[in-house]
Amino acid sequence: MKFDDLDLKMRVYETAQDRSVLPEMYMVARIDGRSFTKLTKETYPFEAPFDQQFRDHMVETVKHLMTCGFNIIYGYTESDEISLLFHIAETAFSRKTRKYISILAGEASAKFSSLLGGVGAFDCRLSELPNQELVTDYFRWRNEDAHRNALNAHCYWKLRKDNHSEREATNKINGLSTSQKNELLFQYGINFNELPNWQKRGIGLYWHEVEKEGFNPKTNKATTVIRRELFVNYDLPMRDDYNRFILSLLHHNDNNISNNLNTTLNNTNTPNNKTKT
Ligand SMILES: Nc1nc2c(ncn2[C@@H]2O[C@H](COP(=O)(O)OP(=O)(O)O)[C@@H](O)[C@H]2O)c(=O)[nH]1
Numbered sequence: 575m576k577f578d579d580l581d582l583k584m585r586v587y588e589t590a591q592d593r594s595v596l597p598e599m600y601m602v603a604r605i606d607g608r609s610f611t612k613l614t615k616e617t618y619p620f621e622a623p624f625d626q627q628f629r630d631h632m633v634e635t636v637k638h639l640m641t642c643g644f645n646i647i648y649g650y651t652e653s654d655e656i657s658l659l660f661h662i663a664e665t666a667f668s669r670k671t672r673k674y675i676s677i678l679a680g681e682a683s684a685k686f687s688s689l690l691g692g693v694g695a696f697d698c699r700l701s702e703l704p705n706q707e708l709v710t711d712y713f714r715w716r717n718e719d720a721h722r723n724a725l726n727a728h729c730y731w732k733l734r735k736d737n738h739s740e741r742e743a744t745n746k747i748n749g750l751s752t753s754q755k756n757e758l759l760f761q762y763g764i765n766f767n768e769l770p771n772w773q774k775r776g777i778g779l780y781w782h783e784v785e786k787e788g789f790n791p792k793t794n795k796a797t798t799v800i801r802r803e804l805f806v807n808y809d810l811p812m813r814d815d816y817n818r819f820i821l822s823l824l825h826h827n828d829n830n831i832s833n834n835l836n837t838t839l840n841n842t843n844t845p846n847n848k849t850k851t
């Protein structure tokens with residue numbers, strides 16, 4: 575069989591199940607560390623419940639994902655997970671879900687492993703959200719998850735360091751209300767409200783436009799240029815203020831939508847069976 579015929583015959587098996595995210599749907603990817611309970615407690619002795627170096631590895635991984643070829647307007651990390659909000663007019667890979675999921679899991683695993691000096695792998699899933707309210711709900715959900723995790727993790731490790739077994743500590747925490755957990759920490763001399771916000775709310779990354787001094791070789795004169803820089807926010811707002819913060823990011827990026835949307839529609843409708851995908 576000629577190569578071209580064989581190529582045509584076999585490629586269909588790879589691509590028949592391909593699907594793309596519809597235009598005007600918001601895409602949010604969540605990338606999560608695989609078996610990081612073992613990685614952080616057995617393979618590597620990270621400090622519990624929160625380790626600054628582990629946090630910094632996660633932040634660097636988010637930066638890498640936000641600059642590896644996609645148009646991502648917001649990155650968020652808490653615990654061993656990363657959420658990424660794509661620009662609504664993102665057109666990369668004709669919005670094929672398998673490309674986003676496999677590339678982001680691969681890039682995150684590669685970056686994190688190189689920082690760690692060992693193997694740390696991530697999985698990835700994609701939410702397709704039809705409106706801005708659901709996008710703010712998504713990020714509020716992860717923000718609340720960070721808050722609950724932080725309270726539980728601080729309680730758990732205080733008990734463990736106070737001679738409770740894994741089972742005793744877990745059972746004790748499961749039977750407590752939120753205010754009782756706060757009280758438990760208080761008895762160990764910790765005021766939960768005073769713990770660093772990054773532990774309780776997670777960390778957000780987004781683009782800032784900054785003016786930089788440049789040099790124009792044609793005119794031989796100094797000039798100012800506008801550059802995009804990633805800003806890392808370790809003091810995110812919480813509750814309804816956080817929903818409003820996400821909404822403001824979405825509105826800020828709305829300006830370019832109408833222009834870009836035409837491109838989205840054109841690109842997603844272009845059949846490209848022949849091109850290597
Ligand atoms: N020691 C330590 N562990 C962390 C830190 N951040 C996240 N983890 C752990 O990462 C794990 C994340 O939970 P999950 O994704 O549900 O578990 P997995 O399925 O084992 O990856 C939990 O066991 C957390 O305690 C940290 O800063 N220090």
Ligand SMILES: [Mg+2]
Pocket residue numbers: 606607608609610611654
């Ligand atoms: Mg995990």
